[in-house]
Amino acid sequence: xxxxxxxxxxxxxxxxxxxxxxxxxxxxxxxxxxxxxxxxxxxxxxxxxxxxxxxxxxxxxxxxxxxxxxxxxxxxxxxxxxxxxxxxx
Amino acid sequence: xxxxxxxxxxxxxxxxxxxxxxxxxxxxxxxxxxxxxxxxxxxxxxxxxxxxxxxxxxxxxxxxxxxxxxxxxxxxxxxxxxxxxxxxxxxxxxxxxxxxxxxxxxxxxxxxxxxxxxxxxxxxxxxxxxxxxxxxxxxxxxxxxxxxxxxxxxxxxxxxxxxxxxxxxxxxxxxxxxxxxxxxxxxxxxxxxxxxxxxxxxxxxxxxxxxxxxxxxxxxxxxxxxxxxxxxxxxxxxxxxxxxxxxxxxxxxxxxxxxxxxxxxxxxxxxxxxxxxxxxxxxxxxxxxxxxxxxxxxxxxxxxxxxxxxxxxxxxxxxxxxxxxxxxxxxxxxxxxxxxxxxxxxxxxxxxxxxxxxxxxxxxxxxxxxxxxxxxxxxxxxxxxxxxxxxxxxxxxxxxxxxxxxxxxxxxxxxxxxxxxxxxxxxxxxxxxxxxxxxxxxxxxxxxxxxxxxxx
Numbered sequence: 001x002x003x004x005x006x007x008x009x010x011x012x013x014x015x016x017x018x019x020x021x022x023x024x025x026x027x028x029x030x031x032x033x034x035x036x037x038x039x040x041x042x043x044x045x046x047x048x049x050x051x052x053x054x055x056x057x058x059x060x061x062x063x064x065x066x067x068x069x070x071x072x073x074x075x076x077x078x079x080x081x082x083x084x085x086x087x088x089x
Numbered sequence: 090x091x092x093x094x095x096x097x098x099x100x101x102x103x104x105x106x107x108x109x110x111x112x113x114x115x116x117x118x119x120x121x122x123x124x125x126x127x128x129x130x131x132x133x134x135x136x137x138x139x140x141x142x143x144x145x146x147x148x149x150x151x152x153x154x155x156x157x158x159x160x161x162x163x164x165x166x167x168x169x170x171x172x173x174x175x176x177x178x179x180x181x182x183x184x185x186x187x188x189x190x191x192x193x194x195x196x197x198x199x200x201x202x203x204x205x206x207x208x209x210x211x212x213x214x215x216x217x218x219x220x221x222x223x224x225x226x227x228x229x230x231x232x233x234x235x236x237x238x239x240x241x242x243x244x245x246x247x248x249x250x251x252x253x254x255x256x257x258x259x260x261x262x263x264x265x266x267x268x269x270x271x272x273x274x275x276x277x278x279x280x281x282x283x284x285x286x287x288x289x290x291x292x293x294x295x296x297x298x299x300x301x302x303x304x305x306x307x308x309x310x311x312x313x314x315x316x317x318x319x320x321x322x323x324x325x326x327x328x329x330x331x332x333x334x335x336x337x338x339x340x341x342x343x344x345x346x347x348x349x350x351x352x353x354x355x356x357x358x359x360x361x362x363x364x365x366x367x368x369x370x371x372x373x374x375x376x377x378x379x380x381x382x383x384x385x386x387x388x389x390x391x392x393x394x395x396x397x398x399x400x401x402x403x404x405x406x407x408x409x410x411x412x413x414x415x416x417x418x419x420x421x422x423x424x425x426x427x428x429x430x431x432x433x434x435x436x437x438x439x440x441x442x443x444x445x446x447x448x449x450x451x452x453x454x455x456x457x458x459x460x461x462x463x464x465x466x467x468x469x470x471x472x473x474x475x476x477x478x479x480x481x482x483x484x485x486x487x488x489x490x491x492x493x494x495x496x497x498x499x500x501x502x503x504x505x506x507x508x509x510x511x512x513x514x515x516x517x518x519x520x521x522x523x524x525x526x527x528x529x530x531x532x533x534x535x536x537x538x539x540x541x542x543x544x545x
Binding site for chain 2: 075
């Protein structure tokens with residue numbers, strides 16, 4: 001584990017319940033603008049030592065970004081709507 | 090001879106949807122925005138038409154289904170209620186197993202129950218074009234289908250990894266006249282920004298949603314809106330036609346109220362569609378076990394909620410850091426309004442919180458094993474998501490046999506798996522396995538969590 005590289009588990013696959021099909025671990029660790037998916041700990045915790053992987057490869061600042069609880073859908077949509085409107089102006 | 094298909098006449102199709110929000114003992118609070126004030130749905134007028142926004146917040150128990158919507162639904166509705174007699178015989182169970190076959194819709198799933206309604210309401214509001222995002226393409230193809238029939242343009246942003254892995258659903262969207270493009274795309278600022286930073290990105294649903302919403306909000310004609318296929322109240326409302334039909338079909342053969350109602354829960358819409366009319370019965374005294382099912386690999390409902398919010402403006406939000414990495418890191422709180430389960434429809438979350446629903450999770454091997462047994466007995470190949478419901482049905486049928494009870498089990502056969510065969514391929518190639526957390530890992534988690542607040 002001490003010498004674990006970022007791409008060690010990249011070829012492992014499992015069903016992604018957000019997308020609805022199988023994805024490689026590489027996707028799960030990089031899909032969030034090169035940070036992991038918000039669900040990475042939940043989805044991979046029974047398959048590989050994901051907590052050690054995360055602790056090793058990401059700073060607490062990064063973790064606070066990608067492990068932040070998902071906002072309710074209406075809030076997400078509202079945020080994106082405002083962002084799109086702001087960028088247009 | 091036992092009737093295998095219980096068909097409802099077209100004239101008996103339900104004429105109203107059922108709104109559970111009215112009957113929940115304590116309905117979910119509106120979500121709170123960054124300023125601590127509720128985000129009311131009418132603030133979302135740039136992305137949704139007002140007639141759907143009204144449904145989102147409606148306090149009417151029954152909402153009329155427009156005649157024109159019913160006319161379109163007649164293409165496949167009322168969907169058959171089937172009895173799984175071949176599975177019953179195989180299992181030698183005294184249980185009577187029924188299922189609503191939502192795979193008979195043209196796109197092959199329950200999704201068009203809401204896509205048709207949403208497209209119709211948008212058209213009534215003067216909208217000419219809908220945008221959306223999709224992963225594997227189940228929702229994208231359902232919206233493409235609906236827009237073609239209603240007469241709207243449809244633009245689908247499909248996550249790049251899915252766009253490359255799921256060519257057939259992409260083709261389905263094209264057949265129905267939609268413009269399906271890979272996300273991130275160069276057509277939106279959100280897409281261009283990501284592509285500039287990471288040209289090789291596989292995309293994500295987050296990026297695809299950003300693109301779909303941007304395309305709606307920035308259309309200067311004001312004739313474009315965004316459409317979502319799950320989670321929101323109005324989406325679940327449109328799906329309740331499934332359970333309402335099932336009730337009429339069971340009554341038509343003098344069958345009793347089901348003892349057990351089962352549906353797989355992703356964002357919650359197919360589960361809610363079948364279950365909510367029975368939750369109404371349960372609230373009014375019926376004894377029904379209502380089970381949302383989900384994957385053990387990434388459970389949402391069967392683990393404690395990610396975060397609590399007691400509505401304190403000081404944001405001293407108690408957290409249950411279920412996925413914390415020990416004491417050194419705790420996910421930041423979010424001012425959300427009410428108890429939430431990760432990515433689940435608020436009405437389903439609330440149903441769990443109130444003890445009306447009893448979620449269960451299933452390992453993937455068991456699900457594929459169940460799906461194969463289903464195909465060997467009933468014949469059809471189930472969607473991977475639906476296999477979680479099938480696994481639960483088989484468990485319950487075996488339990489009924491052990492108890493010697495003639496239980497009535499009803500579940501939602503939410504879609505076929507004919508475009509999702511890669512999972513079966515991996516199953517037969519022995520590439521799938523279930524993993525259990527080792528005891529020492531479990532102890533480590535428990536130790537890390539021992540000083541954190543527990544759910545009440």
